[in-house]
Amino acid sequence: MSDLDVINVINAVYVVAAALFIYGISGLRKPSTARSGNRMAAAGMLIAIVATLFDREIARFEFIIPAIAVGAVVGAWMARAVPMTGMPQMVAIFNATGGIASAIVALGELIRTNERPGGEVEVDSAVAIALGIAIGTVTLTGSLVAAGKLHGTINQNPVLLPARNVVTAGAGVVLVALGVVLVVAPDLTWVALGLAAAGLLLGVLLAIPIGGADMPVLVALFNSYSGLAAAATGFAIDNNLLIIAGSLVGASGLILTAIMCRAMNRSLVNVMFAGFGQTGVIVADQEQRPYRTVTTEDAATLLAYARSVVFVAGYGLAVAQAQHELRKLGDLLEGNGTTVRYGVHPVAGRMPGHMNVLLAEADVPYDQLYDLDDTNREFGQTEVALVVGANDVVNPQARTNPDSPIYGMPIMNVDEAQSVIVMKRTMASGFSGIDNDLFYMDRTSMLFGDARASLRSLVAEVEEIINDG
Amino acid sequence: MTATLITSLTIFVLALFVGYYVITKIPPTLHTPLMSGTNAISGIIILGALVVGGASEDTASEILGVVAVALASINVFGGFLVTERMLRMFKRRGGDPQRR
Structure with missing residues (x-):
């Protein structure tokens, strides 16, 4: 088979995988079909991975295969060991690993293209790479703070730094500025590293002021981000399956975020930037009202x-x-x-x-x-x-x-x-x-x-x- | 704007719509398995990681790729397995004779 044939076959397998993902997720509309849906999505993932291993660009297997094995062992152990009360932390950690994996791939793609003789990163790829790095790094640290708060390793109460909204906005501005510089001058690898650092900082700043009761919103939001980071990286490396799967996850997380906000009667902006406790905790009227007890x-x-x-x-x-x-x-x-x-x-x-x-x-x-x-x-x-x-x-x-x-x-x-x-x-x-x-x-x-x-x-x-x- | 970008954007927008309509049909009962399941699916980044990590072009990018392969595999295996474990707990009334 010629290289072009191989690419066509891989892309054809990706279409099947995308269909399995969509059909698999829609299996979750009923508990009775949910398990087969999950297995269908897993089958889609398996064939996509196997097909990718035939990519002619992959020259060496001696590191990637053990890396898969390490991830499989760690993931399987976590999936077995987690108590059901610990599910939110675990999802937060998976948001973190998924997000940072996307940022790392985007960064690797940038470096590898720049190192290639005559290699030049196109503007649209550079935008996608910047987005992948930014979203992925914010997701990593934000999710780790969320996981720490949920697990009780980090103080659950909102940590309200002085002028925190100004500081957070400042970090956001730096992030955007570095992103723009990277798009203009994608050959500057250090800019990409600076962008990653700004993203890591912003993730902490966004998550730290949010209190324990609002964690469901934050976890759902970062769930969405982890998908969007994968989609952005998909744009950077021209991989349609990354775009499809990433946007499915992105849509899912956003819908869940909206549902949780509605259920708490708060806007996302309010959850993210108000800091719980400022929204108006009233002092209950002091008079003791009578109530009935029952044996x-x-x-x-x-x-x-x-x-x-x-x-x-x-x-x-x-x-x-x-x-x-x-x-x-x-x-x-x-x-x-x-x-x-x-x-x-x-x-x-x-x-x-x-x-x-x-x-x-x-x-x-x-x-x-x-x-x-x-x-x-x-x-x-x-x-x-x-x-x-x-x-x-x-x-x-x-x-x-x-x-x-x-x-x-x-x-x-x-x-x-x-x-x-x-x-x-x-x-x-x-x-x-x-x-x-x-x-x-x-x-x-x-x-x-x-x-x-x-x-x-x-x-x-x-x-x-x-x-x- | 290149033709590839337009194609990619088309796919992106359509996938968001498909996602919206599929996800809104999922009942709150299954929202936790949905999140762990989508954790697994966001492990799709492993495809990009495999190419970057196995390309044998440049040491720095290769190391990054290999690290990303390991991280994405955590999502893929952990996500699907924990979703399966959770979904196994959902039983219909009288569906399980071993119920104590």
């Missing part, structure tokens, strides 16, 4: 005789490691003829969809998992809503109080259920520091205590009631 026995009776129950599970459930206890309660009630649903708010976990994975891990069947809109449709016909480890996302102030900082945020309308049981340690307010009107409503009873211990005794009580039936 475990009474709560169990209420649940055992209800025909329909919705569990609203927040991340506090996972913090208390009580998912299995909640699922046991759900199984018991369902075995007794109660309709049981699990309502999950989009911001319930530490990343998009996180709470659903944690519940699935505890063997909650996916057809019992309801998203925000579907859950809200059910509350009118729900006899008991049980709120565990959730606070701000069930606060009716979001609908009723225009002065509230969370006003307009989409919430779980648990206050529409006939009765509400809120499991909580104390009356302390939630992450945003806002008092929760739900706790003081007539139909609400508070069940104080550790979520896991309380659920365990609820399970025992309900079991007793059902057996005495």
Whole structure:
């Protein structure tokens, strides 16, 4: 085969791979087709890699093959070892590795073209290389800071440097300026290195002021960037599959970013530059309002005789490691003829969809998992809503109080259920520091205590009631 | 502007649209596997890394390429494997007889 034939065959394989990626991702529209979708995408990746190895430009295999092996071992080990609560950190680390790999390839392409006798980087390639380096380096350090914050190795609180927005803007200006210089004079390798350094700095500056509760947005945003970096590098080396796959990932991350922002009722600009805590944490009115408490026995009776129950599970459930206890309660009630649903708010976990994975891990069947809109449709016909480890996302102030900082945020309308049981340690307010009107409503009873211990005794009580039936 | 650039831009814009319509159909339940799955797909940069790392042209770019191959492989293998592991947990009601 001539070189041209080989290139055509490789490109034909890339088309098949692109189709497998798109079809594979669309498999994720249902849990029942998701696994085969994932495998299809993996098959696309495999054939693309194998085809690329036939590229005539690849002259030596003695380093790239071991490099694949090293990456495979590290990746496989991480995939096995990570606990489901640690998924957000792991995705953040993968964002980092993907982003920096793209930046490195862009830099390598620049150096290799410049070193070639008579080699000259075209203007459009230089733009793509600059973008690949800039996006990739920002993604690396930004994602590592995000991973550190999620893991607790870096202080979760927003680190607010003095004049930080000016400093960040300054770093951004330097980044753009170096990018422009690189496009004008792509033969200057040191400019590319300076651009990379500016990108690394900017990534830290962007991520460090963002607080723990906003991490889902940041992780989704860098997820998008890691794809866009690959797409930019695809432009630089004229590789269509890089462009297609990179823009799929870019689109996915951007959509998830938008979904998370909407669920928190904040704009991306607000998340990125406001610094959490400045947006208006109000001091709750000091007067003590009366609330009702309920004993475990009474709560169990209420649940055992209800025909329909919705569990609203927040991340506090996972913090208390009580998912299995909640699922046991759900199984018991369902075995007794109660309709049981699990309502999950989009911001319930530490990343998009996180709470659903944690519940699935505890063997909650996916057809019992309801998203925000579907859950809200059910509350009118729900006899008991049980709120565990959730606070701000069930606060009716979001609908009723225009002065509230969370006003307009989409919430779980648990206050529409006939009765509400809120499991909580104390009356302390939630992450945003806002008092929760739900706790003081007539139909609400508070069940104080550790979520896991309380659920365990609820399970025992309900079991007793059902057996005495 | 070269013809290649126009072709590339065409592909880029169309792929963004395809991405938009495919991704908006994915339910929130599967958003975490979606993110780890797209992590794997962004490992596609391995294709560029293989060429730069195996070209035997210039030592500096070759070293960069080899490093990028290793990093991208982490995404490819880690991403697909952890997605598979997560998706295996999603079961239908009564679908698993071993449920305790």
